[in-house]
Amino acid sequence: MIDSMEKKVLVLNLDHSPVAIVTVQKALVLTILQKATSLANFDYLRIRTIDREFFYPAVIRLYEYKNIPYRGVMLNRANLYKRDNFSCQYCGSKKNLTIDHVLPKSKGGKTTWTNLATACHRCNTLKGDKTPEQAGMKLFALPFRPTLSYFLVEYAERHAEEWIPFLQVRSV
Numbered sequence: 001m002i003d004s005m006e007k008k009v010l011v012l013n014l015d016h017s018p019v020a021i022v023t024v025q026k027a028l029v030l031t032i033l034q035k036a037t038s039l040a041n042f043d044y045l046r047i048r049t050i051d052r053e054f055f056y057p058a059v060i061r062l063y064e065y066k067n068i069p070y071r072g073v074m075l076n077r078a079n080l081y082k083r084d085n086f087s088c089q090y091c092g093s094k095k096n097l098t099i100d101h102v103l104p105k106s107k108g109g110k111t112t113w114t115n116l117a118t119a120c121h122r123c124n125t126l127k128g129d130k131t132p133e134q135a136g137m138k139l140f141a142l143p144f145r146p147t148l149s150y151f152l153v154e155y156a157e158r159h160a161e162e163w164i165p166f167l168q169v170r171s172v
Ligand SMILES: [Zn+2]
Pocket: 088, 089, 090, 091, 092, 093, 119, 120, 121, 122, 123, 124
């Protein structure tokens, strides 16, 4: 097999929600075993074996519903910054970024998607151990828990436009 083997394939659940990103080899195995069907191909790519030629799948959908409670995005520093577009949620600065507990830990604030916001060092220091209201500061947007789709759109725009019709941006 040749041709851009590094392209990734989007796997959708039976209800069309994204469940995974897999290699093309894995996607082909799933379709050959009839566990999934191809919904879109990378039209400009082909996979050739000695005697056959296959379309290169871009999006496949499982034939059976997989019960996956929450396929979210892992909460970590990089993903949090990404959600917040690498900018301080109080002043917009893109420098010296830190993580702010909106409701401070000392007041029972949890380390969760909905209580964390990207803040520059200056704003974080200004805010200190206060809530935004107490500090007289305002968040640009309420922190939310991003879905897998939310993050996939960014990837798709750069590497896999074929995925875009299958991705919905929404938060939970
Ligand atoms: Zn700031």
